Amino acid sequence: MNDNNNETLKDEEILLLAQEDPAYFSILVDKYKEPFLRMARGITHNLEEAEDIVQETFIRIYRHASRFEKQEGIQFKSWAYKVLMNTAFTHYQKLKKTKGNVEYLDPVLYEDNPNLASSGFEKILQGDSKATIERILHKMPDHLSTPLRIYYFEDKAYEDIAKTEKISISTLKMRMFRAKRLFKKLMEEEL
Amino acid sequence: MIMDMNITLLKNRILWKVYLVWFVKKILPLIIFELLILTFAGYVLAKYIFVERVVGNTLIIAANHPWSLFYYLIYAFIKTSFLNKAGIIVVLSLGALLLRDIGRVIVSYRTTNQVTKPKP
Numbered sequence: 001m002n003d004n005n006n007e008t009l010k011d012e013e014i015l016l017l018a019q020e021d022p023a024y025f026s027i028l029v030d031k032y033k034e035p036f037l038r039m040a041r042g043i044t045h046n047l048e049e050a051e052d053i054v055q056e057t058f059i060r061i062y063r064h065a066s067r068f069e070k071q072e073g074i075q076f077k078s079w080a081y082k083v084l085m086n087t088a089f090t091h092y093q094k095l096k097k098t099k100g101n102v103e104y105l106d107p108v109l110y111e112d113n114p115n116l117a118s119s120g121f122e123k124i125l126q127g128d129s130k131a132t133i134e135r136i137l138h139k140m141p142d143h144l145s146t147p148l149r150i151y152y153f154e155d156k157a158y159e160d161i162a163k164t165e166k167i168s169i170s171t172l173k174m175r176m177f178r179a180k181r182l183f184k185k186l187m188e189e190e191l
Numbered sequence: 192m193i194m195d196m197n198i199t200l201l202k203n204r205i206l207w208k209v210y211l212v213w214f215v216k217k218i219l220p221l222i223i224f225e226l227l228i229l230t231f232a233g234y235v236l237a238k239y240i241f242v243e244r245v246v247g248n249t250l251i252i253a254a255n256h257p258w259s260l261f262y263y264l265i266y267a268f269i270k271t272s273f274l275n276k277a278g279i280i281v282v283l284s285l286g287a288l289l290l291r292d293i294g295r296v297i298v299s300y301r302t303t304n305q306v307t308k309p310k311p
Contacts, residue, residue, distance in 0.1 A: 023302035023305070034198065
């Protein structure tokens, strides 16, 4: 593996090379492990669960590399995030079966979408996800978008957000519920 | 610090699993296929070639002079029937492919081992 060449290679090319020599996959793992872990942690709020999801995601990416090669016009990054979201959802369903009620996945965003592949999230992830989310948050009133932003992007606990916003936990929970519902509605309009 | 260690351990876990997927999906079926054909070709060849005599003659000739061993093998190959020649070529080619695949497993194992080693 030549480090200088690797810097100029696209993710798709690295994935292709990794099919012949799995050590190349370390470049993709190095590049995406932390953002994936952040996102998975944002969903599960549990490091161990997040690590399991990230590990499963990378293995799925490697195993199903041929499916990506067949989908022209889609960037590796958006496809990889789609795999991550689907893996998180599968993990959630498994946990729900074994442990009963699991709260880590946001019910407002996920319960109505038994198949993420056909949900709005896939479309968001295929496009410019950050810009779409920012646009939706911008349309929302400040008192609803701010807690949502802090909770999901800054990964803060309810207690911290309540302190920052100077409101009680129960008020925050109500606002979060309303914010998620509004976010979902706006997202559907956006897509 | 602990977070960094966790991330490194996670990376190692992922890469070893990926190595295993690569081995099981790409290399193992190939090695099994090559071994099956090689065994079959070897069995068929053994039926038509007196391996014991060839080995015996080879040892006698090698004891005289190492170079004559090379000439003897070439001569024996030229003098054998067309089917035997084809069989020998198949066995040698498959042997070479098998060695190449085993080499790939070893090289990939070493590279994966290198990339999963903690950097100083």
